[in-house]
Amino acid sequence: MNNNSAPMSSVRRIAIVGSGLAGLTAGLRLQRLGHDVTLFEKSRGPGGRLAAKRVPGGSADVGAQYFTARNPGFLPFLREYGGKHCFAEWHGRFGFRDEHGQWGSFPDEPRYVGTPRMTAITRALSEHLRVTPETRIEHFARVEEGWQVFDTEGSDLGTYDQIIITAPPAQARDLLKQSQLHHLAAKLDDPVQKVLPCWAVAAHFAESPWTQHEGMRLEHPVLYWVGNNSSKPKREDAGQWWVLHANPEWTQAHVDTPAEQVAELMLAAFQDIAGFTDTADDTVTHRWLYARSRDGEQPGHLWFSVEGIGLAGDWLAGGRVEGAFDSASGLVTAMTKGS
Ligand SMILES: Cc1cc2nc3c(=O)[nH]c(=O)nc-3n(C[C@H](O)[C@H](O)[C@H](O)COP(=O)(O)OP(=O)(O)OC[C@H]3O[C@@H](n4cnc5c(N)ncnc54)[C@H](O)[C@@H]3O)c2cc1C
Known part of the structure; x- marks a missing residue:
């Protein structure tokens, strides 16, 4: 007491x-x-949505990708109850791509992830x-x-x-x-009415399909986010696992599309943006019916x-x-x- x-x-x-x-x-x-x-x-x-899926050789964060700590009480709380090893800063390069393909940067602030996976925090x-x-x-x-x-x-x-x-x-x-x-x-x-769905795909590549950023927020007809999961701290994957999130409108339109087809369509969109030709050699798919709220x-x-x-x-x-x-x-x- x-x-x-x-x-x-x-x-x-x-x-x-x-x-x-x-x-x-x-x-x-x-x-x-x-x-x-x-x-x-x-x-x-x-x-919950701080989620990771097992993939060959490790795990991939299919829900929340990272978190901020603007509330000064947040990190001390996590350290007190979770210990200092359950999360770490993700030192990535983050870019925003608008609908015309122009790149901008994310605000300069620390971004954190669970280590070695998002669920380490909640565990x-x-x-x-x-x-x-x-x-x-x-x-x-x-x-x-x-x-x-x-x-x-x-x-x-x-x-x-x-x-x-x-x-x-x-x-x-x-x-x-x-x-x-x-x-x-x-x-x-x-x-x-304000909660939106999201299709998530984790895809494995032998070599990096994109080297300019570790995380990308996209204004795109299919994709909303693409991130290099293997670039997060304490991931020891062979090759590279990338996580793709579809945008809410595309997800809604494909909510009943079979998972394999969703993975193909989302990977084709990523190939189109990044201009690579190698195909992913493994994929894991997850459908979130209640992903994030908008404008509530x-x-x-x-x-x-x-x-x-x-x-x-x-x-x-x-x-x-x-x-x-x-x-x-x-x-x-x-x-x-x-x-
Ligand atoms: C694809 C995706 C990407 C995201 N990316 C980011 C990001 O990059 N950065 C960020 O800050 N946030 C992100 N988020 C949002 C973030 O994950 C959530 O804001 C946060 O995890 C929500 O926590 P919560 O406890 O409010 O809800 P949840 O994590 O949803 O927890 C609710 C829990 O209630 C349980 N539950 C529901 N009904 C019942 C019942 N009847 N009985 C028992 N249990 C029940 C569920 O199983 C779940 O475990 C993302 C979310 C998704 C899905």
Whole structure:
């Protein structure tokens, strides 16, 4: 116990849905204040969109590519709970290519990645918490003592004083509707429309297909981002793994296209931009239905004190890794104000 701990009378049992960065941040901050926290995660491991896929010889980051640390509290938080080896600065050359093929530079600021893969961060943070994996929360039911939580198998996962949802808005809205909280679900109708999908392809080349940049943001009919995953710190891949992200409009138009065909089309676009002729000798594909939010309102977090239900996640605070951290930190402050 530390000096910030809640007195025993005000210790709350809190369930957190999701163990991406927002869920883990909220969990660690609430636990530090002395609360009794349990996280539920539908996937096999923590991380959410801070994601890596196994590829021959290593892994490739198919979700978030890097993160910034403009909030001065962010890196100290990661170091405190994750240790100083779970992330490092990515010293790459980053370029922006406009629709006419003209190149510009990224703003000059440090960019960080998990080491040796993005999920190293969330794995390290999750070690301090009680995370129940492979458990998809289906609904909560109001009971006298608070909220009873159920998964999709119908299992009763216990009763909690408060609940935090960190799922993307469409999944968060489903949970609220299934819990008969229609008045709260309605507040997510607009954010649900603002979340965009993204096809991701990791492609292996024997030699670098492009040598001018390690990361490129593109205004292009197919591609949004191309990055050299093997240039990130502590990757020891043979050859080079590159990660390609399609833009939201192209992804939407190809959302049901078979993965192999998507990989071919996206690689052809990369070849066209970079002018190389070698083909990739291996590819791994991933489809994100809920990748990033665009143009939504950014209240930071949502805290419904009457119901004891909070929402946090990147989509409430800028749609980026750092936004997930800011959102969860803000929610915990709101939940614990005056306690
Ligand atoms: C392709 C792509 C590229 C990106 N690039 C960048 C980038 O370069 N820089 C950057 O800063 N950001 C980037 N982002 C955004 C960044 O990944 C996110 O902002 C951040 O990871 C979101 O964290 P989160 O905790 O809010 O949500 P998530 O990481 O989505 O976590 C939500 C968690 O909830 C779980 N969940 C959902 N429903 C349930 C349920 N019913 N029961 C149990 N668990 C549930 C999910 O499995 C997930 O683990 C990118 C995202 C994508 C997809």
